[in-house]
Amino acid sequence: MxxxxxxxxxxxxxxxxxxxxxxxxxxxxxxxNNEVIVTLISDSLIGGVIGTISMITFIYIFQMKEIDVRIAFIAVFMIIGIISSVPSIYFYLVENINISILNLMSILISAEFLGMSLCYYSYKKSSELNSKLISKKKQFSEKSSDS
CATH class of the missing domain: 1.20.5 (Single alpha-helices involved in coiled-coils or other helix-helix interfaces)
Structure with missing residues (x-):
């Protein structure tokens, strides 16, 4: 049930x-319209940058430096938040365009939710793969010791 x-x-x-x-x-x-197309393209590029930097950061912290996975998740969370905020901050400071807190929060919440979900999914998949590889390694070492 x-x-x-x-x-x-x-x-x-x-x-x-x-x-x-x-x-x-x-x-x-x-x-x-043209503005929507430009926004979609720029958001797509920003998403690609965020995803790439987040992936590299996670791999560096968790796999290469072997630091606690929670630290890696916090770092990815911060990267997503900072890079997602950059366009709004740019428009406010450089273009003198007022930004809506509601718009910024909707961007941050959706970016954080989706980005962290992807990060967690990738982490789980790589953990499963590592477990399978360790299991295979043990099988091979047992076979070679039996010979």
């Missing part, structure tokens, strides 16, 4: 997010 409830809630969440995404695409298509 508990498993069915978890499956139901997971399906509800994913389905709701898909519906939200479809609605956002509809709004974008309906309101498409």
């Amino acid at each position: 508990k498993k069915n409830l978890k499956d139901f809630l997971f399906n509800l969440l994913v389905s709701s997010l898909i519906g939200l995404f479809v609605g956002m695409v509809e709004i974008i298509i309906r309101n498409m």
Whole structure:
């Protein structure tokens, strides 16, 4: 029963997010103009920069320096927040365009949620792969010691 409830809630969440995404695409298509296209391209580039820097940082802190995974997650969280805020801060300081706290918060919340979800997913996948590799290594070492 508990498993069915978890499956139901997971399906509800994913389905709701898909519906939200479809609605956002509809709004974008309906309101498409040059400004929207430029914004989408710049946001895509910023997302790519954030993802790349976050991945490199996580790998460096957790795998290369072997520091606690929580520190790596905190570093990624901070990178996402700082880089996501840069365009708004630029517009405010350089272009003298007032920024809405509501807009900035919506950017930060969605960027943090999605970015940290991707980071956690990548961490889990690499942990599973490492476990499988360690298991295979043990199997090979057992076979070679038996010979």
